[in-house]
Amino acid sequence: MINTTPATRILLADRRKRSGQGFLTAVPPMTIHDWYLDPGASLAGHSRVSEVTLFLPYVGDVIFDGEGGRLQVEEHQALASCRSNKPYRISNPYPEDAINLLQVSLTSNLSFNPSIIDRSWPVDSPWIPMHPQIQLGRFGGRDEATILADEWNNTVLFVVQGAFEVQHCLLENRDGLLVEGQDDIEIEALSPDAEILVIHLE
CATH class of the missing domain: 2.60.120.10 (Jelly Rolls)
Structure with missing residues (x-):
């Protein structure tokens, strides 16, 4: 910094910290994970009651398993998850191709309806x-x-x-x-x- x-x-x-299968940019109360998932790989996480989380796939689609079941979030979409205090898992659905996505987590007192957002x-x-x-x-x-x-x-x-x-x-x-x-x-x-x-x- x-x-x-x-x-x-x-x-x-180029000064970001390595974080598992990606890189981390952190400015409390916010983090941005830049994930690179190998074919078939997955990551487990847990949302917090006071936290908003966005998943934005940029190379390939991503599978999100969490509250509400399984969702496929496509490259031109984003998934907004809010204050659920539940475990989740994100997965690469491709058997041969890696994917890249951004995960933004932010402590926020502002509520909104969780949704899939069209990025067109x-x-x-x-x-x-x-x-x-x-x-x-x-x-x-x-x-x-x-x-x-x-x-x-x-x-x-x-x-x-x-x-x-x-x-x-x-x-x-x-x-x-x-x-x-x-x-x-x-x-x-x-x-x-x-x-x-x-x-x-x-």
Whole structure:
């Protein structure tokens, strides 16, 4: 982690901790696991009552076994699970191919209905709301946006793919940035089909 100004900290992808079958980016009360599951592999976990969890497959589909039974979450979808305090298992359904998915876990007092979210982008907006505190954006090269801090004290921005300039910091694939304080945040995409997660912390 690199300090850039008193208000920002860069979370470099190549400095992430190894975590089982993936990599971990952690800014309490939030974690992002970047999982790489071999053919037929699975991972077990347990959600917490005070926690929201998102599963976003990026290479291949993923099987989720938990409260409500078995679900297949496809590449263009996301699964939002909320405050269930139940065990779960995620699995690679393919016999020969590895998969990659992101798992975002966030302590939150805001409730919402667990659901599968379509990640196909609307024509009129670059943003898809995942949760009241989490949104996913996709931008073309040189597209710009302003993220309003509103009542949030801190915000984490995590580049899923591509490159962005955020608060004058260059962020590339799987880099993150913690912005502390209630300032608005300026972002600019530096590559086509660049995707970024914006996570507001309580």
